Amino acid sequence: MTGQNGLAVYVHWPFCLSKCPYCDFNSHVSAGIDHARWRAALLREIDHYADRTPGRIVTSIFFGGGTPSLMEPATTAAVIEHIGRRWSLDDGVEITLEANPTSVESARLAGFRDAGVNRVSLGVQALNDADLKFLGREHSAADALAAVELAGRLFKRFSFDLIYARPGQNVYEWMGEMRRALSYAAGHLSVYQLTIEEGTPFYARHARGEFQIPDEDTAAALYEATQDVLGDAGLPAYEISNHARPGEESRHNLAYWRYGDYVGIGPGAHGRLTLNGEKLATRQHRAPAIWLDRVERDGHATQAALPVIAEERLTEMLMMGLRTVEGVPTERFLRETGQPLESALDSARLTRLVEGGFLIADASGLRATAEGRQRLNAVLPALLG
Numbered sequence: 001m002t003g004q005n006g007l008a009v010y011v012h013w014p015f016c017l018s019k020c021p022y023c024d025f026n027s028h029v030s031a032g033i034d035h036a037r038w039r040a041a042l043l044r045e046i047d048h049y050a051d052r053t054p055g056r057i058v059t060s061i062f063f064g065g066g067t068p069s070l071m072e073p074a075t076t077a078a079v080i081e082h083i084g085r086r087w088s089l090d091d092g093v094e095i096t097l098e099a100n101p102t103s104v105e106s107a108r109l110a111g112f113r114d115a116g117v118n119r120v121s122l123g124v125q126a127l128n129d130a131d132l133k134f135l136g137r138e139h140s141a142a143d144a145l146a147a148v149e150l151a152g153r154l155f156k157r158f159s160f161d162l163i164y165a166r167p168g169q170n171v172y173e174w175m176g177e178m179r180r181a182l183s184y185a186a187g188h189l190s191v192y193q194l195t196i197e198e199g200t201p202f203y204a205r206h207a208r209g210e211f212q213i214p215d216e217d218t219a220a221a222l223y224e225a226t227q228d229v230l231g232d233a234g235l236p237a238y239e240i241s242n243h244a245r246p247g248e249e250s251r252h253n254l255a256y257w258r259y260g261d262y263v264g265i266g267p268g269a270h271g272r273l274t275l276n277g278e279k280l281a282t283r284q285h286r287a288p289a290i291w292l293d294r295v296e297r298d299g300h301a302t303q304a305a306l307p308v309i310a311e312e313r314l315t316e317m318l319m320m321g322l323r324t325v326e327g328v329p330t331e332r333f334l335r336e337t338g339q340p341l342e343s344a345l346d347s348a349r350l351t352r353l354v355e356g357g358f359l360i361a362d363a364s365g366l367r368a369t370a371e372g373r374q375r376l377n378a379v380l381p382a383l384l385g
Helices: 035-052 073-086 109-115 129-134 141-154 171-182 201-207 216-232 251-257 288-298 310-321 330-337 347-355 370-374 376-384
Strands: 006-013 057-065 088-099 119-125 157-164 188-193 237-239 242-244 262-265 270-275 278-284 302-307 359-362 365-368
Touching: 006 251, 035 073, 035 262, 035 270, 035 288, 057 073, 057 251, 073 088, 073 109, 088 109, 088 251, 109 141, 119 141, 129 141, 141 157, 157 171, 157 216, 171 188, 171 216, 188 216, 216 237, 216 242, 216 370, 251 310, 262 278, 310 330, 310 376, 330 365, 347 359, 347 376, 365 370, 370 376
Parallel strands: 006 057, 006 262, 057 088, 088 119, 119 157, 157 188
Antiparallel strands: 188 242, 237 242, 262 270, 270 278, 278 302, 359 365
């Protein structure tokens, strides 16, 4: 049972052993963590949001970070149990935990399975040691593949991440790396292009000319090779960076891309909740220490809970939905904006993008073509103005 009563829950664990130089997520290195204190705070913030959303059915839980595999399995078990007590769990609930494939963290995977996790997502990123070192990863390629094999023995569903457009990478090498990855993969792979984000160590190093990433033409060729190799192997893209066999898509991420409701628990976590017919954008305080203090004091650390007006809902819905192959169905336009597709969008802009081969608009809704998804950063401003 899902539909409008369905709810996804994201739980943020902000701690890492080290900070990857390309990462701009809300993650922090900490020498000492009071796990009992953090466990109690996570449960308390769940209570706050459960009180506001009674009767909802949780379709997915996602432990993200940071590095959630540094969490004690007992904390994971307590969070899952508490979510099931305060809401109710769908019969097919997907419970995912992100993990790094170091030998230490791999040894904890059985504990997370016993805690109730039924899907893991491993941050492999590359299958050669030189690139793993460049990316600041703590594991070797051998560690990564051993972790993937272990995940396959412990979990019916698992995924792992790869990063392409690394310095010096060419299409031939990347195709070989993907084929090697496919020999270990099951039903899902996430494949991301390396981007240089402001505020990261890579941003400063790249600005100083210490390394270069592939140019736009090479990056496009790498993207197209990704679609071809994974599509031919039976894992077509269902979203710009995510590939799966039919039925193996990440249900939690689909909740985001389909603009469903989700609760964000933990430092810096975001949420979107429909309450009394109004969509709210929620955001928890970003700093771990402040978040913890405020939850203990107030029961939550919500820094913002603001209405999302119809125009903003349209923008968010398109930004998320057009990333997927399925696009945005007609009924979603009506639900979120109160208008049909043809009224919600500028007809001249839409016509240009349809005639240019970037979008398809029909009775079923609006979706991007393969060319449109590859160029979505340009398509969205052209559509929305």
